[in-house]
Amino acid sequence: MNLNLANPIVFFDLETTGVNIAKDRVVEISVLKVYPHGKEEQKTIRINPEMPIPKEASAIHGIYDEDVKDCPVFKGIAKELARYIEGCDLGGYNSNRFDIPLLAEEFLRAGVDFDMRKRKFVDVQTIFHKMEQRTLSAAYRFYCDKCLEDAHTAAADTFATYEVLKAQLDRYEGKLENSIEFLSKFSTQNNNADFAGFIVFNDKGVEVFNFGKNKGIPVEQVLKEQPGYFAWMLNSDFPLYTKKILTEIKLRSTGMLK
Known part of the structure; x- marks a missing residue:
């Protein structure tokens, strides 16, 4: 089932130096922009985090200091990225708890006042957990009958997330409404005023x-x-x-x- 969109939606995934929202940095971002008429655009950007990438993180996503030493820093791409996702809703996998808060931090550090509160957030992991309770690889296999190759690469995870959401709409037709406003409310698990829940x-x-x-x-x-x-x-x-x-x-x- 294709998404019923009033606005474009950007599915995105971050690969990072770690999981501390306040301290860690982005080393790769992949975005998949889906327009109301169905057009899809995907971009992946490697980023110099301006700090060493811990070996534990590199072991997961396969990105090492040498891979990003000549890449732009986040501040160098922040304004262009903000323009690209302006007016879009946002979707991801575990994005409400991690990717969106960390992206907001990066924008603030870069001095870009990108108001996250103007958009709707669709967290595909929350929908999955409310319906089935699994991981992204299992979700991809369960909903799409496909094996997730290159798991933990931003591009693969982003596209898999988009495909899983469309398959969820097909599987739960009559239970899930094909509207970003409904999906945003359904996939929200908290009442946070800030992203981190303080x-x-x-x-x-x-x-x-x-x-x-x-x-x-x-x-x-x-x-x-x-x-x-x-x-x-x-x-x-x-x-x-x-x-x-x-x-x-x-x-x-x-x-x-x-």
Whole structure:
């Protein structure tokens, strides 16, 4: 079943130096842009992460320091990438928990204000886990009856993710609606205000902290009653996107952000 699209959707996959959203960097990004009329475009870019790639990471994706030493850094391709995916919804495999938060961090480090909140996110892994509970290779075999060659390469994983989503729509026709808005809501598992889950929305739609001594307490209340907490978070090892959301809440609470 082909996707019913109001906007283009970009499926993407990142290969990285590790899994720490705040510290690790992208070494390869592959994007598959699907247009409402069905046209498909795929691009894969290797990136110099400006840090050594740990052997453990290279053993998984097969990309070593020597492979990326002459490649552009993320800042060098950030504006072009932002333009390419502007106006698009985003899809991936485990993307809501990893790829999207890490990509947001890279954009912020590069000084590109790419507002992730304007788009819908479709996480094919979440759909899969809600329906069957497996890995990407198993999902590809289960839904598409194909063996995933070159697993853990960004290009192969990206295209497999796209094919799995289309096959999911065929298999669960009548249960899954062929609309990105529905799939985005269905594949969302959290109520995060930031991507990493340090700040979440409570059942009243209010941002509250989701860690430490202030867990469950509204962010605005904490910032008012504990003035030093804001500075502590900004100077600590939290993701840049978490700090961005925290700053927006503080500015809003003081009337400086409408």
